[in-house]
Amino acid sequence: MEKGESSTAELPEDEVWAKLIPMDSRYSEIELRLKETVICSEVKNSSSGKQEWCKITRNVDIVSAVMQNKSSKEILVDETAVQDEDAAVIKCGSEILLGPRDEGYVKYRFEIMPTEESRRYIQVSLDVEYAKCCICLNIWHDVVTAAPCLHNFCNGCFSEWLRRSQERRSSVLCPQCRAVVQFVGRNHFLHNIEEDIMLADPSLKRSTEDIALLNSCASIKSPLVLSSRKSRRKRERSPSDAAESWEHSCPQCDTEFGGFQCNESTVHLQCQACGGMMPSRLNIGVQQHCLGCDRAFCAAYWHSQGVNRSNLHPLCSPETFKPIAERTISRIPSLAHEKNHYEQNITERCIRQMGRSLQDVVADWILKLDKREIDRTRMPLNHAEMITSRTPTCSECYDKLVSFLLYWYRITMIRHPLPSEEAQREDCWYGYACRTQHHNPEHAQKRNHVCRPTRGVYNAKLLYDNRQVSRVKEAKYEKINKMTKNYAHVDCTFDVWAVCSSVNEAQENDLEKF
Numbered sequence: 428m429e430k431g432e433s434s435t436a437e438l439p440e441d442e443v444w445a446k447l448i449p450m451d452s453r454y455s456e457i458e459l460r461l462k463e464t465v466i467c468s469e470v471k472n473s474s475s476g477k478q479e480w481c482k483i484t485r486n487v488d489i490v491s492a493v494m495q496n497k498s499s500k501e502i503l504v505d506e507t508a509v510q511d512e513d514a515a516v517i518k519c520g521s522e523i524l525l526g527p528r529d530e531g532y533v534k535y536r537f538e539i540m541p542t543e544e545s546r547r548y549i550q551v552s553l554d555v556e557y558a559k560c561c562i563c564l565n566i567w568h569d570v571v572t573a574a575p576c577l578h579n580f581c582n583g584c585f586s587e588w589l590r591r592s593q594e595r596r597s598s599v600l601c602p603q604c605r606a607v608v609q610f611v612g613r614n615h616f617l618h619n620i621e622e623d624i625m626l627a628d629p630s631l632k633r634s635t636e637d638i639a640l641l642n643s644c645a646s647i648k649s650p651l652v653l654s655s656r657k658s659r660r661k662r663e664r665s666p667s668d669a670a671e672s673w674e675h676s677c678p679q680c681d682t683e684f685g686g687f688q689c690n691e692s693t694v695h696l697q698c699q700a701c702g703g704m705m706p707s708r709l710n711i712g713v714q715q716h717c718l719g720c721d722r723a724f725c726a727a728y729w730h731s732q733g734v735n736r737s738n739l740h741p742l743c744s745p746e747t748f749k750p751i752a753e754r755t756i757s758r759i760p761s762l763a764h765e766k767n768h769y770e771q772n773i774t775e776r777c778i779r780q781m782g783r784s785l786q787d788v789v790a791d792w793i794l795k796l797d798k799r800e801i802d803r804t805r806m807p808l809n810h811a812e813m814i815t816s817r818t819p820t821c822s823e824c825y826d827k828l829v830s831f832l833l834y835w836y837r838i839t840m841i842r843h844p845l846p847s848e849e850a851q852r853e854d855c856w857y858g859y860a861c862r863t864q865h866h867n868p869e870h871a872q873k874r875n876h877v878c879r880p881t882r883g884v885y886n887a888k889l890l891y892d893n894r895q896v897s898r899v900k901e902a903k904y905e906k907i908n909k910m911t912k913n914y915a916h917v918d919c920t921f922d923v924w925a926v927c928s929s930v931n932e933a934q935e936n937d938l939e940k941f
């Protein structure tokens with residue numbers, strides 16, 4: 428098998444992880460590639476050429492290293508002498524000088540190359556008091572931010588506040604500073620911080636019942652527009668006001684449709700496809716959000732209200748947001764098979780060879796999805812477990828779903844003949860996660876990439892995206908707990924992964940890897 432390349436926390440052997448940069452430009456930089464490198468340095472006054480100078484060993488944290496003196500002279504590290512065979516920790520920016528000052532030795536600055544990891548993560552310290560919701564006085568849960576004051580609350584707490592304000596038909600005031608709230612939306616950046624706090628101090632976690640209660644109140648999925656029409660109408664209307672009121676109003680603000688008209692406390696959602704507004708209406712049995720991405724889309728709502736067009740307001744055509752079963756597809760989405768055109772071609776030929784159409788195959792797999800025959804762990808949609816063929820989704824989520832289904836279609840192809848030359852290809856070690864497939868056409872063609880990673884990725888994933896994995900694990904544990912509750916006679920000491928819901932062996936393989 429051939430070595431591909433993958434996002435791994437282990438540094439590849441051939442990558443430069445640090446450099447020694449000479450202060451004297453006549454000398455060249457020394458690149459460190461190996462975990463342990465003996466530096467044979469040129470020393471200005473030496474006539475005998477290179478000599479063994481020191482050994483630099485990378486530390487696991489990849490932000491420091493150990494320098495061991497291998498010369499017979501002392502080495503100065505940031506002005507501190509390190510004697511023969513002694514060692515010192517060096518960090519990015521450390522200055523290293525062999526031998527006493529003023530004897531003409533070259534001084535080097537040690538520099539660590541930024542890794543993908545270090546570029547991604549920086550440490551921030553935070554007073555948890557700043558991460559508390561002023562309504563419930565706990566650390567935020569599913570944090571939302573109110574604008575323009577930018578105060579933060581739990582989604583559940585603020586939703587309840589919003590509901591009460593609407594009952595009173597008053598404008599929504601920020602519970603913290605009493606400013607009129609014009610927008611509120613989930614804050615994904617702070618959400619990550621909220622999760623980090625819980626990881627750092629689990630004692631701050633609330634009980635499962637509390638969380639369940641909060642979640643049941645939480646109604647903010649996509650940004651809500653709360654500005655009231657009343658306050659706008661009080662003012663003198665100027666042309667800019669007219670533009671503003673157009674921006675923040677919807678067809679039902681002016682006219683009653685389907686027995687409903689907006690009032691001054693109506694909360695509006697902005698459609699992510701056309702930019703138009705619609706009233707946010709809970710419990711009317713119409714999806715206003717895509718379950719795959721939690722974004723608001725207006726098509727299904729206006730369809731249900733019998734509003735098909737408006738001269739004043741943007742409206743979506745029903746095509747943009749409709750149930751999965753009602754959608755049709757004629758081309759493999761560009762997202763499919765991690766955007767690997769070669770694999771997309773093979774899938775296309777497989778389908779043709781079977782005398783079928785893409786639409787047929789996708790319909791088959793949607794049926795399997797409905798029967799819950801497919802492991803949804805890797806389904807790239809938000810509420811993967813809730814999705815059925817009757818779920819309306821946006822076009823983007825539909826493409827993601829089809830791509831996911833085509834992966835399973837290809838995986839199960841192992842049992843059916845692939846076009847002959849493709850059937851003989853070996854799996855790439857890094858499977859679908861291989862990055863080489865995107866920039867090396869020869870590699871993309873030579874190896875199969877519609878397969879699970881067998882190396883690198885799972886390890887790397889654990890290190891790299893630990894939380895993601897533990898979340899997946901948690902979800903599985905939860906599922907298993909539910910199962911074992913239903914089957915009280917089942918011995919609970921069995922290997923939990925082995926019994927995980929899925930029926931087919933391929934899925935079990937996936938689970939074992941975790």
Ligand SMILES: [Zn+2]
Pocket residue numbers: 431432855856857858861862863864870874876
């Ligand atoms: Zn590969």
Ligand SMILES: [Zn+2]
Pocket residue numbers: 560561562563564565567568580581584
């Ligand atoms: Zn709260």
Ligand SMILES: [Zn+2]
Pocket residue numbers: 573576577578601602603604605606
């Ligand atoms: Zn505020």
Ligand SMILES: [Zn+2]
Pocket residue numbers: 676677678679680681689693695705706
């Ligand atoms: Zn309206």
Ligand SMILES: [Zn+2]
Pocket residue numbers: 717718719720721722820821822823824825
């Ligand atoms: Zn979507």
Ligand SMILES: [Zn+2]
Pocket residue numbers: 698699700701702703724725726741742743
């Ligand atoms: Zn729309």
